Structures are given as structure tokens and as C-alpha cells.
Amino acid sequence: MTARIGLPAPSFTLDTITYDSGFPVPKSLDDYLGKWLLLFFYPFDFSRVCPTEIVSLNRRIGEFSDLNVEILGVSTDSIHTHKAWLRTGDGIGPLSFPLASDFSKEVTTLYGVLDEATKAPLRASFLIDPQGIVQYYVVSNSKVGRSVDETLRVLGALQSGGLCPMDWKPGEKTISS
Numbered sequence: 001m002t003a004r005i006g007l008p009a010p011s012f013t014l015d016t017i018t019y020d021s022g023f024p025v026p027k028s029l030d031d032y033l034g035k036w037l038l039l040f041f042y043p044f045d046f047s048r049v050c051p052t053e054i055v056s057l058n059r060r061i062g063e064f065s066d067l068n069v070e071i072l073g074v075s076t077d078s079i080h081t082h083k084a085w086l087r088t089g090d091g092i093g094p095l096s097f098p099l100a101s102d103f104s105k106e107v108t109t110l111y112g113v114l115d116e117a118t119k120a121p122l123r124a125s126f127l128i129d130p131q132g133i134v135q136y137y138v139v140s141n142s143k144v145g146r147s148v149d150e151t152l153r154v155l156g157a158l159q160s161g162g163l164c165p166m167d168w169k170p171g172e173k174t175i176s177s
Contacts (some may be wrong), residue, residue, distance in 0.1 A: 003113035003137060009039075010110040010127045015079050016072070016098035019086045024079045027072065027100060029132060032174065036069040036159075037096075037128040038151065041113050041121035043142045044079045045085040049123075051092045056148045061096040067155050068130075071097035075134055078103050113139055125151060 003010055013154040015024035029037075042050045044085075057071060064071060071098075075082075079101040086099070102121070104141050108114045113124040125146060127136040140146065157164035162174025 003126055004138070005134055007038075008132050009126065009134045010107070012107045012110065014074065014100035014102055014107060016100045017079050017082045017086065018098045021093035021098075024043060024101075025098070026163070027098060028115060030172040032070050032072070032128070033131045033132055034130050036067065036155065036171070037126075038064065038069055038071045038155075039074065039107060039111075039126040040071070040146075041111065041124040043118065043123065044075060045081050046090070048144065049145050050075075053093065053123075053145045053148075054092055057096070058095045060148050060152070063152055064155075066115045067152070067159060069155060072100055072123065073097065074100045074102050074107065075127060076102050076105050076108055115142065118142075125166070127151075127155060129158070 009029055011029050013026050013028040014029045017024055024053045042053065044050060054073060059176040082099040086093065086095065102108050105119065107115055108121045115122050122139050123142050123146060124135060125137060126134055129135050136154050153169060156170035157168055160174055164174055
């Protein structure tokens with residue numbers, strides 16, 4: 001099964017780590033029911049583009065919280081690599097959301113975002129609604145970072161309940177059906 005718009009998101013349980021937790025904490029898709037989830041996959045810890053995205057998401061965590069959105073980052077790095085990346089001098093420091101290890105590549109494969117050449121996730125974002133339904137996803141070349149502004153715009157559009165034209169922004173009118 002791969003993730004598809006309008007269908008239930010593939011179920012998962014992954015070990016996660018935060019800056020403050022000393023031990024891995026399992027998180028499943030069920031843990032996020034009742035809230036929106038931004039599930040994002042990224043290629044590697046200790047890379048060049050990934051920290052720019054992750055730090056940008058973290059800087060704007062309040063905007064996601066205001067929209068009832070939880071964030072979970074996933075790579076195929078080990079939980080120990082995540083912990084080192086959060087805590088070492090050349091790492092990214094504290095985050096307001098957990099990082100998950102898909103060391104087995106099972107979830108990355110299930111979501112259809114495993115790059116066969118590198119055996120790492122492609123740069124992918126999934127917006128899953130409070131009922132566990134995939135409402136949006138984008139997958140891009142690993143060389144190009146994602147836009148937090150666009151992710152927030154799409155979340156606002158999905159939550160508006162209306163038909164949203166190109167370049168629609170929260171607060172603007174939607175199209176009548």
C-alpha cells in the first residue's frame with residue numbers, strides 16, 4: 001500500500017527521539033488521530049539541506065500548533081544518529097517535535113518515498129487529517145528544500161472547507177461551489 005489522497009494513511013509505529021528524551025518513544029499514526037499531522041520524510045541527518053527545513057519548521061511551530069497540527073520528521077537514520085544530531089555541537093539542537101527512525105525502511109517504502117539509488121527517503125511531506133486520511137502530499141528532488149509558507153498555505157486551504165484557487169491565502173475568500 002502507498003499513501004493516496006482521500007484514503008487512510010498507511011499505519012506505522014516508529015521509535016522517536018526528542019532533545020529532552022533519553023530513550024526512544026514509540027509513536028504510531030493512531031497517536032495523532034484527532035489532530036492534523038504533518039508527516040515529513042527527509043534524506044539524512046548531518047546533511048546540508050535537511051537542517052534548513054527542520055529548523056524552519058521548528059521556528060514556526062506556533063503557527064502549526066494554532067492550526068491543530070502535530071509534526072513528525074522521519075528518516076532512515078538510526079535513533080542514535082538522531083540523538084547525536086540533536087545534541088552535538090554540529091547538530092541542530094532542541095526541536096519542538098520528535099524525529100523518528102525508519103531504520104528498517106519499512107514505513108518509507110510503505111509511503112512510496114524510498115529512493116532506491118540512495119536507500120534513503122525522498123524529500124516528502126504528507127498532510128493527514130484528524131481522521132487519518134491523507135489530504136495532501138508532495139515529493140521532490142532531495143536537492144530542493146520545501147517551503148514552510150506553502151505547507152501552511154495548503155493546511156489553511158484544506159481546513160477552510162472551501163474551494164481555494166491558485167495562490168489562495170488564509171483569510172481570502174474561497175470559491176463558491
